[in-house]
Amino acid sequence: MPIEPEQVELHTRNNMVHETPYDSSIRERMEEDDDLGLSEGENKDSPEMIRQRRSLFRLSLSFFLFGLINNVLYVIILSAALDLVPPSTPKGIILFWNIAPSIVAKFSWPYILKGRIRYTRRLIGCCFLSVTGMIVVATSAGLSARLFGIGCASFAAGLGELTFLQLSTTFHPPSVAGRGVGYFASGTGAAGLAGAFLWWEIRGLGVRIGVGLSSVLPFVIPLTYFLLLPRPHAFSALVLPEIEDFASSRTEYAQLPVSEEDAGGAVVEPLPLTTKALSIGDKWQLLKPMIPRYMMPLFFVYLFEYTINQGVAPTLIYPIPTLESSPVFGRIIYSIRDYYPLWQLVYQSTVFLSRSSLSLGLPALPTRAISIPSIIQGFLLITLSSESALGYFPDSLAPGLVFLLISVEGICGGLSYVNAYFRAGQEPADAQERAFKMGAIGLADSLGILAASLVAMPTEISLCRAQVARGRSLCQEL
Template sequence: MSAREHRSQSFDRDDECEQGYQMASLGQSTAGSRTTSAANGYAVRGDARPQSSPSASPLSSSFSIFSILHPSPIALFSLSFFLLGLLNNALYVVILTSALELLPQGVPTGLVALANIGPALVAKAIWPYALKGRVRYARRVWACTALSTAGILVVALVPTLGARLVGISMASFSSGLGELTFLQLCTTYGVVRAGRGVGWFASGTGAAGLFGAGAWWVVRPLGVKGGLGLLSALPLFMAASYFLVLPSVEQLRDFETKAVFAARGGGYQAVPGGEAADDDDDDDDHGQEAGSDDGRQDTASGARPSTTIDSMHSSSAPTLTPLPRGLDETIPSEHKQVRLSFNDKLALLRPMLLPFILPLVLVYLAEYTINQGVAPTLLYPVPQPSRHLLLSWLIKKLSDYYPLYQLTYQAFVFLSRSSISLLGLPPIPKRLLWMPAFVQVGILGLLASESVYAWFRESLARSLCLVFVGIEGLAGGWAYVSVFYQIGTNQREAVTTSRGVDEEGVESEDDEVAQADLVRRGQEQEFRVGCVGVGDSLGILVASLVSMPLQLGLCDAQVSRGRDLCRQV
């Protein structure tokens, strides 16, 4: 069997295992899939049983295998990525929510927004290109934890404006690097599991909006020093989610394989080659080294996990030796040398611009221009209980409008970013990823014209504004999760730039070259996910710059037409 065939089979193996698990969970497995599974060397030792039987509901498929006392690896995988998204982004929201109390009187809150997004953009724009070779995930997680904690403590303990802006910038850089890191981490679990990881991570980032705002209101009575000092512990829980909760590839494969066999009648039969599947070690090339580099423990067995390119595990390709587990020194020197050049990265970037990056930039440019520039001017007289019972309970004064818009927005962002993980909805197809951007631009124009001309019927204006803000949140969140899901699950679109690999149709006889190519393909996939992350941050940064003059211009236009509510807030 050629090295190219080995590579093709090894990229498919774990994905078929996961797909087989999903089919078994839905009661849809067939004899054909059973044959495919056996041919790929799936094996189960002993008489172990999966911990529970997944149900057929999309919403419950992840939670039906979760128990409080004995959570399955699938549940832990989903939970860990949800927590990573939640805790990585929560402090970003906390800082924006507390902006007025962090700055001296008269200093525009836009300064906080700029310090809170600029460094994150720098991290996402530069880090994927500056990185040489593999991603060392354990080191990155520790670095993000330390930087974020230190940044928030500086904001909490040092009252000067300059120091607080520096602290906010530190936390922002950590948040941007953390988001980049965890999205890249999803790709090391294989194509199908990458989709699950991206879905749950996106859901966590959506929940961060609600959690962060709520957390600040809870600790607000303690003041900036006490409240932010308490919240500075959040990054430690993020590190715990990575090191203590996130399962290894071996655990996931084991559980999925057992679940497939159990769903097919409860019989377990060893398949030739299965032992190799159990004993193969993961390439630690992606940063989860088993030595002193990584302290994360296998959550079930206590063994050190190694999560990297799933394709390195192939019992059907016994001549393709996986990279060894262990300290960095045990990795063959030729694999240490595998790295993408700047030209390689540009070759990967070009096909990503039009279908993925530019739509994300436009979505977030329009979205945050609405939130920061238009929404503060969408003001109406305080509703009367006789005509607007619910709204009159929520809005007591003019300054209540903007927080209500933001709460509505955050709730719908969480809903849309959870569309894949919680609701089981499909992502937006690649060819339609521009549609949310067009929707956002349309809503921006609509609400800006309402701000100036007040052409909504007065009795419906408040409700219509809330509806459009909700649609804005849905469009933005769905675009985010769909873009990263499409990239994370389309591994075969990656451009192979390895110099040691023959062109299409020419077989390489050197398994070492084939093995190095697998490592390279993993780095390509990590870069593809990483380079797209700049899109949302760039859109937010430009929106922050545009929104300040836009808000002033809209307010002036209202005053010129005899409406001065924006001056009364």
Template sequence: MTTDDSADLSNVEGPSGQVEPRKDAIEQSRLLFKLGLSFFLFGLINNVLYVIILSAALDLVPPSTPKGIIAFCNIAPAFVAKVGWPYFLKGRIRYVKRLVGCCLLSVLGMIVVAGFESLYMRLLGIGIASFSSGLGELTFLQLSTVYHPPSVGGHSVGYFASGTGAAGLVGAFLWWELRNLGVKTGVGISAMLPFVIPVTFFCVLPKPDMFSSFSMALHPDIIVSSPSEYTALPSNDPSSNTEQEDDEEETPESQASQLPPSKLHVSLSPADKWRLVRPLMLKYMLPLFCVYTFEYTINQGIAPTLVYPVPNSSEHPILSSIIKSVRDYYPLWQLVYQATVFLSRSSISFGLPPLPARLLSLPAIVQAVILLFLATESGLGIFPDNAEGLAIGVVFLMISFEGVCGGLAYVNVFYRLNQDRVSSHTDDPSRSLHEQQQLERQIREFRIGSIGFADSSGILLASILAVPTEVALCRAQIRRGKTLCGSL
């Protein structure tokens, strides 16, 4: 919960203008805690299988099979889900059906991975789990838009991002503990994790209408904007009613008694979606795409070549206790990266202010500088051969900054988009208030879902760039007499 949120909770005014009893503020704090916990678990469980599969890559495929095929099968189906659902499907989101479907797909995918030793069947299982993870991430981000006031929706986004960051650490740790049981048992046990999502959704997550009396303000630098193609709705803001219409639990029959059946179903046209997406491309999509392209090129193409002689225990007692062979460098870089991603993705849930909108591209710029620096250090060698302690320390800092940039880009892009509200068309006099409410809800859901493919496409591009990058850097090291990467 942010400092602003806490201040609002302690000064909640009732209808008469008087400060409500403290117990009401405590109840609101309890609801926010349950909301934050729910979205944290959504992010954690949705992404943890992705990390487990990557961590288990060496155990899932034969030694002769390139491990990059695991990374590709683990991201390509998620990319398809993030493009397909918001852009090609119409109408309201059926959250219960979608979340239950994602849960079952994830379980099925992991069971296929655990139950078959065939490479093709395991890749099929990984693809099924990946599709479910991509659709799940899209769904939870869209679910955050049905919570009002906007600061409550931002609260849910912050904790969801924190959960996705924690998935990197939890997934790697879980597979470290489960791998001794073998692929069949270890992956089979992890197949039970997705059931946490429907349990959390039905038993922990507060209903959107429970927050209808909140008077929490936005961060002062958040500006609610609206593209010129859309105008604001009349004074009675439908957002307070929209949350109450949980997609799976509302009863259309009750609306049918008030509205003609033909007016109960509205959806965004392809033209509407294009008008909504166009302003998002440079502001949100491009920074997210660039950050992930640079980030995963570093992780998959450059980090494996950042190897140095094993530190001497007399000169570097701390480093020598961590790094005992040249094969320990890459896991160390990944641990540093995952830890800093978690911390930076948790920045908003920790109470830190979001990045100003004008600085959303800053993480991508810094990430590009980090990529160039690390590529230069790997290929040409910035530090002398007898200064491996200094080199390791600087690379440690650069990898930390890389994780920070990636995490900040993710949480701030989706937080800002959650707060950046637009309204639906009102120039059609035949459109009922219910239609306007449904259309505005679909606009919010589509906008935050429409940019989800930007990070996945960046990862896909990086997976293509990483292989030749790693090979070229290793060859450059060998040409200057540093042959460590060739022994891995």
């Protein structure tokens, strides 16, 4: 189907959102239209073009906010791990309770439950659970009550993540859905940066006030859903280039029926139901090729990544640097308790940059390359664990070297996440199958984090004992 001039202008002259990988060939089409004699300003300010340009911006901003708010509480809890448990308690227990309920949500909804997705009910329920969980954490002094509150927020975050990824599949054409995935991933990366930085700044207020203030953040999600997110069919007239991995095998898109309740703030005409619900056998056939292609790389990259963050990073502690020995770290490290939140902030910053790669216009990784970040992550785990146990980095250089390695860790984790979901969302499938795929993949990264939480606890204890055995007891002073 030829691209109309208005559609060309919409994507090439759009200054409100970044050009994405699947928009890059538009400029060539624009040059072809110029050769046909189209004037430079013809129809560039048509009402329809302005409306769709605004809709693209609203879509991008909505999914960015969904990712940001859905994940920010999760990051705050991890960043506050040192303050939520007694010094003698392994910090991995926080990671376990921050991810296990999320796995229950990610397994129950896409794999077991059938029927149409009730987005409105889901998101209101997630908001309520998140707020309740954070209030329980803020007002409770006992460890058991705090873990229960963390579990409530975890369940809400897990259900919210798969819901937003599935919500992206209701937008047509698939390249617009891909934009939603890219900006959602960017938002989740920003959540890591915002959450780690926010706790760095407010941790002096204590758990009660600091965590209590964060409990108001989930209300942004329903406000965005009802007031900002455009209608699912707002982009049905757009024609965008195909994604290179799957362009040759693209099949006809069939939008799932959307009711008024499921449309958020926009009322959409319901479509007749023409497909039956996926059976267990159908789901297994869809799942099998995704296991080696997307799910195994995600599982291992998160297993290695969170073992580093929760099992190794708490033991990467060095003497407090002076301004003479380290002009940079001497200005930001005033206590040995500053190392752990600093490593979290470094990690989350680089995750944000890598998860934003698509929304910043960088090309997506080929499907066959999605496993590379997990391989690099394995080498990083070995290197940092060895440094913690043996201490072969000189104290004067160690903070900088750890800073560099954790930066690479964050880049690998972010690239694996955004590219796996993006490629899965662009595979040829009808809307119902695509929604299942987007929801089902999330089980892999959550299982990786859960496994890491179980590995991280004995890892932290073992590494601390190894440090004590070689005469360094800083890990026991936290």
